[in-house]
Amino acid sequence: MTVTLADVAARAQVSPATVSRVLNGNYPVAAATRDRVLRAVAELDYVVNGPASALAAATSDLVGILVHDVADPFFGVMASAIQAEIGGPGGRAGGERLAVVCNTGGSPERELTYLTLLQRQRAAAVVLTGAAMEDPEHQAAVAAKLRRLTEAETRVVLCGRPPVPDTGSVALPFGNRRGARELTEHLLGLGHRRIGYIAGPAERTTTRHRLEGHRAALSAAGVADDPARTVHAAYDRRAGHTAARALLDADPSLTAVVAANDTVALGVCAALRAAGRRVPEDVSVVGFDDLPFSEDVAPALTTVRLPLAEAGARAGRIAAGRETAPEEGVEEAAGVLVVRGSSGPVTTTR
Amino acid sequence: MTVTLADVAARAQVSPATVSRVLNGNYPVAAATRDRVLRAVAELDYVVNGPASALAAATSDLVGILVHDVADPFFGVMASAIQAEIGGPGGRAGGERLAVVCNTGGSPERELTYLTLLQRQRAAAVVLTGAAMEDPEHQAAVAAKLRRLTEAETRVVLCGRPPVPDTGSVALPFGNRRGARELTEHLLGLGHRRIGYIAGPAERTTTRHRLEGHRAALSAAGVADDPARTVHAAYDRRAGHTAARALLDADPSLTAVVAANDTVALGVCAALRAAGRRVPEDVSVVGFDDLPFSEDVAPALTTVRLPLAEAGARAGRIAAGRETAPEEGVEEAAGVLVVRGSSGPVTTTR
DNA sequence: CTGTTAGCGCGTTCAC
DNA sequence: GTGAACGCGCTAACAG
Numbered sequence: 081m082t083v084t085l086a087d088v089a090a091r092a093q094v095s096p097a098t099v100s101r102v103l104n105g106n107y108p109v110a111a112a113t114r115d116r117v118l119r120a121v122a123e124l125d126y127v128v129n130g131p132a133s134a135l136a137a138a139t140s141d142l143v144g145i146l147v148h149d150v151a152d153p154f155f156g157v158m159a160s161a162i163q164a165e166i167g168g169p170g171g172r173a174g175g176e177r178l179a180v181v182c183n184t185g186g187s188p189e190r191e192l193t194y195l196t197l198l199q200r201q202r203a204a205a206v207v208l209t210g211a212a213m214e215d216p217e218h219q220a221a222v223a224a225k226l227r228r229l230t231e232a233e234t235r236v237v238l239c240g241r242p243p244v245p246d247t248g249s250v251a252l253p254f255g256n257r258r259g260a261r262e263l264t265e266h267l268l269g270l271g272h273r274r275i276g277y278i279a280g281p282a283e284r285t286t287t288r289h290r291l292e293g294h295r296a297a298l299s300a301a302g303v304a305d306d307p308a309r310t311v312h313a314a315y316d317r318r319a320g321h322t323a324a325r326a327l328l329d330a331d332p333s334l335t336a337v338v339a340a341n342d343t344v345a346l347g348v349c350a351a352l353r354a355a356g357r358r359v360p361e362d363v364s365v366v367g368f369d370d371l372p373f374s375e376d377v378a379p380a381l382t383t384v385r386l387p388l389a390e391a392g393a394r395a396g397r398i399a400a401g402r403e404t405a406p407e408e409g410v411e412e413a414a415g416v417l418v419v420r421g422s423s424g425p426v427t428t429t430r
Numbered sequence: 431m432t433v434t435l436a437d438v439a440a441r442a443q444v445s446p447a448t449v450s451r452v453l454n455g456n457y458p459v460a461a462a463t464r465d466r467v468l469r470a471v472a473e474l475d476y477v478v479n480g481p482a483s484a485l486a487a488a489t490s491d492l493v494g495i496l497v498h499d500v501a502d503p504f505f506g507v508m509a510s511a512i513q514a515e516i517g518g519p520g521g522r523a524g525g526e527r528l529a530v531v532c533n534t535g536g537s538p539e540r541e542l543t544y545l546t547l548l549q550r551q552r553a554a555a556v557v558l559t560g561a562a563m564e565d566p567e568h569q570a571a572v573a574a575k576l577r578r579l580t581e582a583e584t585r586v587v588l589c590g591r592p593p594v595p596d597t598g599s600v601a602l603p604f605g606n607r608r609g610a611r612e613l614t615e616h617l618l619g620l621g622h623r624r625i626g627y628i629a630g631p632a633e634r635t636t637t638r639h640r641l642e643g644h645r646a647a648l649s650a651a652g653v654a655d656d657p658a659r660t661v662h663a664a665y666d667r668r669a670g671h672t673a674a675r676a677l678l679d680a681d682p683s684l685t686a687v688v689a690a691n692d693t694v695a696l697g698v699c700a701a702l703r704a705a706g707r708r709v710p711e712d713v714s715v716v717g718f719d720d721l722p723f724s725e726d727v728a729p730a731l732t733t734v735r736l737p738l739a740e741a742g743a744r745a746g747r748i749a750a751g752r753e754t755a756p757e758e759g760v761e762e763a764a765g766v767l768v769v770r771g772s773s774g775p776v777t778t779t780r
Numbered sequence: 781c782t783g784t785t786a787g788c789g790c791g792t793t794c795a796c
Numbered sequence: 797g798t799g800a801a802c803g804c805g806c807t808a809a810c811a812g
Contacts, residue, residue, distance in 0.1 A: 082582060084805060095783045100807060110781060125578070130550040131484035132805035135788050140481060141547075150531060151510040151722075156501035163500070163533045167540065178547045181500060181531035183513045190517065197528045200480040201492075228475070232432055317726050343723070350726040372501075373693070376667050376700040377727050434789060445799045450791060460797060482789035485804050 083124045092120035103128065134202055139233065143179045143205045143399060144198040148186040152315060153371045154341065158209050158239060158392040165396025166205075177204065177400070186281070188218040195225045198234075205235035205399035209392075211286035212241055223247055239395035240386070242285050243410045250398055250405040252391050252413055256286055259384035259415030260293025263366055264338060266382070266417060268301045271426035272336040272364060275303075276327040277310040278320065278348065280340035287312070287340065290368065294338060309334070313344060320347025328355065335363060335426050342367035342374045345381055349422065360424035370418055379421030386415045433474045442470035453478065484552055489583065493529045493555045493749060494548040498536040502665060503721045504691065508559050508589060508742040515746025516555070527554065527750070536631070538568040545575045548584075555585035555749035559742075561636035562591055573597055589745035590736070592635050593760045600748055600755040602741050602763055606636055609734035609765030610643025613716055614688060616732070616767060618651045621776035622686040622714060625653075626677040627660040628670065628698065630690035637662070637690065640718065644688060656681075665690060670697025678705060685713060685776050692717035692724045695731055699772065710774035720768055729771030736765045 085103075089096040094113060101107040102117040109117075120126075134140035143166050147155035159181045166179035182198075184190040191213075198206050206229060212219065223244050226236050230248030238244065243251035267275055277294055280287035291310070298305045308330055313319035320339060324347065328334060337352075339345035345367030349359050357363050359379055367374060370385035391413045397403035435453075439446040444463060451457040452467040459467075470476075484490035493516050497505035509531045516529035532548075534540040541563075548556050556579060562569065573594050576586050580598030588594065593601035617625055627644055630637035641660070648655045658680055663669035670689060674697065678684060687702075689695035695717030699709050707713050709729055717724060720735035741763045747753035 086805080096806075097784080097808085098782060101782085104807085106807095108781060113782080127546060127578075128550050129485070129552070129805050130547075131481040131490060131552060132788090133807075134481035135479070135485050135790085136805075136807040138788070138807095142551075144530075149506075149510065150500060150513070151503055151506035153501055153503060153506070156499075156503070156506050159531075160499065160501040160533055160535075164535065167533075167543075176543055176547055178544075178551065179532075180494075181509075181533065182529075183510055183517075183531065185510075185514065193517075193526055194528075196477060197480075197491075197526055199477050201528065202479070202481060317722055321726075346723055346726045349728070350730075353728060372667055373696055373723050373727075376671075376696045377723075378699070378703060380700075436789080446790075447792080447800080448798060451798085454791080456791095458797065463797080479789050482804095483791075485806085486789075486791040488791095488804070 083126050084129070085126070088117065088120045088124055088126050091124060092117045138202065140202045140204060141177045142198070142201050142203045143177055144194065144203050144207070145179065145181045146184055146191060146194055146206065146208045147181060148184055148210045149315070150181060150183045152343065153373075154369050154388065155209060157371075157388040161389040161392030162207050162209075162239065162396040162399070165393050165402075166400045188213045188215065192218075192221055192225065195222070195229070199225070199229055199232070202232070203234050205237065205401075207237045207239055207395050207399050208241055209239045210241060211280075211284035212244075214283045214285060214288065219244075235399050235401065237395045237399045239391055240388070240413075249409070251410045252395055253410070254386050254391070255412050255414040256289035257293040257296070259368065259386070259417070260290040261297045262417045263368065263384055264294045264297035265301070266419065267336045267338070267364060267366065267423065268297060268303065270364065270423060273303055274331065274334050274336070275309065276331070276334045276337040278323045278327065278337065278339045278344055279310060279312045281314055282312050290340065313340065315341055315343060317343055317347035317350070320344035321351040324348040324351035325355070336423070337363060337365050339365065339367050341369045342371045342381055342383055345383070345422070346373075346377060349377070360422055361427060364423040366423050375420070382420045382423035383418055384415040385418050387413050433476050434479070435476070438467065438470045438474055438476050441474060442467045488552065490552045490554060491527045492548070492551050492553045493527055494544065494553050494557070495529065495531045496534055496541060496544055496556065496558045497531060498534055498560045499665070500531060500533045502693065503723075504719050504738065505559060507721075507738040511739040511742030512557050512559075512589065512746040512749070515743050515752075516750045538563045538565065542568075542571055542575060545572070545579070549575070549579055549582065552582070553584050555587065557587045557589055557745050557749050558591055559589045560591060561630075561634035562594075564633045564635060564638065569594075585749050585751065587745045587749045589741055590738070590763075599759070601760045602745055603760070604736050604741070605762050605764040606639035607643040607646070609718065609736070609767070610640035611647045612767045613718065613734055614644045614647035615651070616769065617686045617688070617714060617716065617773060618647060618653065620714065620773060623653055624681065624684050624686070625659065626681070626684045626687040628673045628677065628687065628689045628694055629660060629662045631664055632662050640690065659684070663690065663694060665693060667693055667697035667700070670694035671701040674698040674701035675705070678707075686773070687713060687715050689715065689717050691719045692721045692731055692733055695733070695772070696723075696727060699727070710772055711777060714773040716773050725770070732770045732773035733768055734765040735768050737763050
């Protein structure tokens with residue numbers, strides 16, 4: 081049988097309550113007693129029973145971090161930063177917290193399932209990252225879940241995700257609209273007028289916001305926005321490949337392509353090269369996010385750097401209760417345009 | 431107050447026991463009663479109390495996946511595959527399992543901490559991914575933990591990680607030695623003799639195995655292994671950058687560089703370009719792992735493809751108890767050499 | 781500072 | 797097929 085707190089108490093010749101107190105460090109205990117208890121714990125190799133402890137205390141040390149895709153560095157970088165701030169001492173009993181990443185795969189159902197699972201575990205906090213799905217029904221369901229969670233004292237933080245009003249959650253969204261606008265303005269400034277746009281998956285807030293920024297830039301510059309120049313694609317290299325091909329087949333005169341993110345941009349570059357077009361001489365390509373590899377590829381990607389790690393760290397601290405939430409519960413994190421080799425002036429040779 | 435099973439029972443006019451039976455579906459219940467209970471559950475928006483349930487049943491639906499670095503696609507791809515097989519129906523009560531990724535940051539202490547945390551939660555299974563640390567003391571501590579876990583009925587699977595004998599764990603290691611050997615043989619076949627080697631972090635099994643494979647290839651070909659041509663670096667782009675510079679400063683006549691993995695290889699390529707060397711004309715560069723971006727970068731990386739997703743999926747199924755473990759508890763997954771543009775024949779121009 | 785006494789919410793015998 | 801009763805292992809008052 082596994083050893084219980086009572087076993088430790090017996091061995092240390094104290095009451096179970098005292099053992100609990102030593103372990104949780106919440107009440108004063110005589111140094112000598114403490115030593116005796118700790119020795120017994122070590123000797124018996126005792127490990128607290130989490131469920132029992134959580135049941136009695138009506139709260140657990142579990143913190144969930146929801147991401148759309150763990151395999152995507154965009155989420156990996158955020159998750160890592162969040163987790164780094166949450167893990168470590170500081171749990172309920174001054175002990176360790178269990179910060180844990182849940183991969184929804186971009187599925188609304190799995191997102192809700194994970195939320196329920198975390199609610200079931202009486203999680204201490206939940207951090208949701210990345211775009212929200214735009215399906216109204218799903219949004220309502222998520223909002224209801226979040227409300228229920230905050231009502232049960234679970235802290236809810238939205239990192240890189242738009243606020244969900246009236247849920248008691250804190251939001252640290254990214255400035256996607258503005259970043260996207262600057263990106264397209266950069267291309268316009270280089271003389272580009274026929275610009276293809278590869279948007280992310282439909283029905284995602286991030287996709288819409290970036291697209292809105294792009295269009296705002298075009299219309300401000302008086303450039304017509306040909307709908308045929310916008311296609312949607314998943315956030316992966318293969319989708320970027322396919323989309324770039326489709327875009328160029330439809331309009332071979334494009335001089336620039338804006339990709340949903342850096343991963344897609346990389347696929348676009350590869351597709352372009354395969355089609356015999358040089359980047360940036362023939363076609364400029366820009367991405368979004370500024371992932372680690374974006375600086376090293378050739379040509380290095382022009383993109384918008386999002387403060388993934390910084391926002392993650394802040395979200396982590398708020399979730400851990402170590403930092404106070406912003407006023408109004410919302411604080412936008414801006415992206416900054418990073419110009420590198422993948423974008424260049426339009427070449428006048430036609 | 432949050433609604434409990436008793437509340438549901440009251441509303442459905444049945445005993446708590448019946449509600450429990452309906453929820454867990456383990457005992458026969460009259461269809462009419464079941465409906466009544468389910469309706470009450472829906473009406474009250476009842477969510478099971480995980481800790482209470484885990485306490486009573488002495489086991490939970492939690493499955494932990496340990497990775498060194500969530501921000502690294504190497505782990506992301508594996509974690510995603512593992513999680514996909516574990517999540518979904520099939521938990522203790524036919525319900526959902528909570529598959530969860532834990533980021534150790536490559537720290538031995540955090541690895542042990544997470545193991546303890548999962549043990550404390552009475553996790554149903556634990557999957558450890560990636561290299562093991564070679565510090566004997568830490569290895570012993572991990573082995574002890576794993577033994578304790580399996581004794582407590584927690585399934586333990588090692589994915590892309592060497593076996594730990596006598597712990598009741600199942601291992602699906604990667605063929606790092608053989609893959610590394612083939613990679614270096616490929617370079618030797620192209621005429622390279624002065625080959626730099628950027629190994630991964632010291633004290634990691636993967637680092638050692640790949641290095642051994644490299645050296646085996648060199649010695650089989652009768653090529654002296656100059657120790658000055660091997661340096662260690664972390665698994666990130668910046669480290670690759672720095673290491674490449676150091677290597678070339680020490681010996682500018684190198685015609686090829688083997689990198690610890692693709693991420694590092696990318697950093698090496700960037701450093702080479704920055705130093706005015708062309709890849710592969712002046713210097714060939716090869717990586718390891720075949721991450722998603724490796725195919726799209728220019729030049730595309732010659733590397734060893736590891737079956738990250740396949741091994742992860744198998745590990746996930748074993749952890750979920752849906753597939754039987756291999757005989758002997760060990761099953762190696764081989765890597766395959768993928769030759770692309772970043773490696774080429776030695777140019778005789780000196 | 782420490783022991784005693786009650787539950788926390790649920791799963792599970794055992795009867796009916 | 798269903799209910800009653802007990803206990804999982806721990807924390808939280810309450811005494812002392």
